[in-house]
Amino acid sequence: MGGFLSELGRKLAERWLSLLVLPGALYLAVLATAHALGHAHPFDPARLAGRIGAWARAPAAGNAGGQAVLLAAGLAGAAAAGLAAQALGTLVERLWLAADWRAWPFPLRRLAKWRVERRQDRWEAAARHYDRQREEAARALALGRWTDPAERHTAHRTLVSVSAERPDRPTWCGDRIQAVAVRLDRQYRLDLAAVWPHLWLVLPDAPRAEITAAREALTRATALAAWSLLYLPVTVMWWPAALISAVLAVSSRARTRAATGTYATLLEAAIRLHGTDLADRLGIDRSGPLTKEFGAELARHLHTDPPARSARTPHQSGRVAGPREP
Incomplete structure (x- = not known):
């Protein structure tokens, strides 16, 4: 132990x-x-060394007690x-x-919402470009033609650089x-x-x-x-x-x-x-x-069921528990 x-x-x-x-x-x-x-x-290293030397020669640093206090x-x-x-x-x-940007104070929440909307616009534009690249590659494959995947991969990297999924946070x-x-x-x-x-x-x-x-x-x-x-x-x-x-x-x-x-x-x-x-x-x-x-x-x-709104304790209801009233 x-x-x-x-x-x-x-x-x-x-x-x-x-x-x-x-x-x-x-x-x-x-x-x-x-x-x-x-x-x-x-x-200026010379000036720095001089100032450090002056501090080291101070009376407080000249004895063991002062050095311990400084340390x-x-x-x-x-x-x-x-x-x-x-x-x-x-x-x-x-x-x-x-994670909780929707509960931020109003100025920050409004700025975060503006950021989310801007990022969503960028993501949707990148997603449309990537989808076009995939559709063109699929058509070429159906016709038996080979296409260079570099542009398609670049479009995917651009999409992921904005967000892996549709943006929901700023x-x-x-x-x-x-x-x-x-x-x-x-x-x-x-x-x-x-x-x-x-x-x-x-x-x-x-x-x-x-x-x-x-x-x-x-x-x-x-x-x-x-x-x-x-x-x-x-x-x-x-x-x-x-x-x-x-x-x-x-x-x-x-x-x-x-x-x-x-x-x-x-x-x-x-x-x-x-x-x-x-x-x-x-x-x-x-x-x-x-x-x-x-x-x-x-x-x-x-899943945890939410508490029933009618299930109140005697303290919450303000009266002694008894038979349910009609």
Whole structure:
């Protein structure tokens, strides 16, 4: 038991160090550099070395007690910056996935609706172009002619770059997750929101580990966007911080899209591969692959009836329960 606890503590310390302290320490270092150099001397290593030397010769840094206090303050500041980035990253993730955009405050909801409509127009235009390419290829195949598939593949990539299914959310990442629910409903009549919590509990360790890793990668990618936003105020003191912010923003966008695609693919694969396992655990007597009939039957087992509006407790009704009145 002691070995397990020590190993658990070591892993927690490693995660705390890698996710919070190290990025926060880098942020504090950039803040110190910005304060030391300013706009007038943005790339002056001699000036930076001189300022650091002056800080090191300060009375507070000349004894062990002062150094311990400075070290503790530095660790606390780095951890606080890391926690701020994690909290901001959660907000960024919610905006990028946009699962509940219809419940956002009015200005954001109106902007999100405008984005959805614009993306739907782009998707429908790309879908029409892709359909034309497929029809031309089908006609050529019926006549025994060979056609170069490059243009058809390009049209498909253009379509998917907008959304894998018809857009329903204001962002690509949100629609990539939504596409899983749309496909499962269309092909198997499965409700992803109802099925997934139950399926997660019966998944084997290997797919659970893969999905967990993909979800953590998505969280880390959105945290990069949070760091990008935190570096923006530093540009007031030191303009090169804008370059750091831009690099982090571009990297975060690319990594978030990749992580979202991986996560969505794993979700869909897990349901397709292990949906029958969930049926076995629920006592549904069925063999063979997933079908629409199977999906409908599974949905009936997992569906939760809404509460009856007439079923009120004595406290809710405001009177003592008794025989039903005519």
